[in-house]
Amino acid sequence: MATMFHSREAIQEGDIVIVFMSRDNMTAITVTKGQTFHNKFGKYAHDEMIGIKFGSKMHSPPPQSGYIHLLRPTPELWTLSLPHRTQILYMTDIAYITMRLGVRVSGKVIEAGTGSGSMTHSLSRSVGERGKVHSFEYHKARFVKAGEEFEEHGLKNIELQHRNVCKDGFGDVRDVEAIFLDLPAPWEAIPHTPEVLNPNVITRICCFSPCLEQVLKTVTALREEGFSDISTQEVLTRTYDLMMPPPPGSHHLKSVSSITQRLRTHEKRKEERRVIQMRNAREKVRLAKEAAEAEEVAAAGAAEGMEVDAAETSEKRKQPDSEDTEKEAKKARAEGAEGAAEEAPQDDLEGLYDEPPVAWSSMVLTKPSPEMRGHTSYLTFATFYPASIRAQISAQVQDGTTALPTRAATPAAVAE
Incomplete structure (x- = not known):
């Protein structure tokens, strides 16, 4: 086929x-x-x-x-339409992994954790007809289904095996140039990787892990096996949509000055509402305090045989405070008028500067998606140098003349 x-x-x-x-x-x-x-x-x-x-x-x-x-x-469209058997990799991660691993035409690659086959299809196209993708899946049902799909799709450069690489290694596979591990515990499979990598060239590995705790264990295992240049990245994507120009008469077509004045008016009203709310709150506190004092006076008068009209006392106390409240209101209105007078000269700039018309018909409008695809997993990369170079590095480390070229995994964001 x-x-x-x-x-x-x-x-x-x-x-x-x-x-x-x-x-x-x-x-x-x-x-x-x-x-x-x-x-x-x-x-x-x-x-x-x-x-x-x-x-x-x-x-x-x-x-x-x-x-x-x-x-x-295409592999890109297949990723978006395939039947999901597991969580899959999307093209943002796949493209970055393929580039960092240096996957090439006629190359040999190992993939452990076939899953739904999203990554496998892309690797198959990348290595070409003369290349080879060795894919391993430990789950029997997923192994059978993936094998049927690869045969139906005519992907003859994929060699699929039902094998638990964490316990049994990668079998007789040898001289691969890149390894991709999409496993729950990749650190258990890492000790088996040096024997299958090509010892004569610089080879690379990538581990796909959803949690930083898994990343830390993976990094420790990579260091113990002699891998170098260890780093961790997280790839995120934000989509932008093209938008139609606003229709005639829309508020989007108004001048910047008119929109600015509208915002000023809105802020002024909001400040006035805030002043009124604060005044009402103070008034409630005052009335509660007066009521408590009136009750105390009434209680004291009853004890001494005096009749005290609590209501009359309260009314007398309210009158001067009401006058104070009215003064505060007049003061707030006066301050608002002064603020408007101060802002008036700014609005006069409309007569000094004519805004150029907006050429909506010649503009391309974009709108970023309100949601960005969330975190899928962390990608941990490492390099495995040929035996001769590792021997030189080891000798230099023993002599104290240099340090092993490794660095701690540092989460970073790679945005598209």
Whole structure:
């Protein structure tokens, strides 16, 4: 069977096609005569897909008015549409890992932890037909399903094994150039890695771990096995969407001066509300204090045989304070008027400076996504030098002339 990663122009029977419905809604189908793909927007016969070009827009027959796009499969699209059996790696991590490991055409790579096969498909394309990807999966059901997918997709450069590399190592695999470990306890598999790496070239390893506690154990194991240049990164992605220009009459089309004045007015009203709230709070405290004093006076008068009109006493106390409250209100209004008078000259700048019109039609507007894809895992990288170089470094360390070229793992962010 031909590989799923091809450059044919038109769709043939048996081809894997990525059905694109939206950026967050894609699925993979195998084109088979007599079958139909259904979704909530319509139905699409496989027979009508045969012969049309990849990338074409296919409409549903009446009465539905939906449509889909038929895309040629790539590792990037497969990652977005594959059936999840485990947590998967996305292209942001995959691209960075492939670059840091130096994966090349005709190279040999080990992947431990096949999972859903997202990383495996990308490695298969990177090494090419003459390269080899040795993938290991310890879970029996996932191993069987991944093997069926690789055979169906025609990925002949993948050698899949059902093996627990943490306990049993990597078997008879030798002379690989890069190792990728996506395991719950990668530090248990690291002692088996030096024997499978090519001893004549600089080789590299990457460990994919969700927790810093796992990273610390991994770094310790890497140092013990003689790895150098150890570092840890976290890769995050933020998506930006293109936006349509605002419609005519929208508040977005107003001048900067008018928007500034609107903000000033809003802030002034907010400050006035704050002053009123503070005054009301002081008034409540005063009334509660007067009520308590009136009760004390009434109690004292009853004890001495005197009749005291508590209500009259309270009313007499309120009158001067009410006058004080009115004075405070007049003072606040006067201060507000003075503030407005001080701001007035700033508004006169509109007559001194004419803002140029905004050419919305020639602008490209973007809006960052309110949510950024969260943390998936930490990527710990290390380098393994050839035996001759390690021997020289070891001799220099023993002589005290140099230090082993390792550095502590430092979490850092690599943003796109």
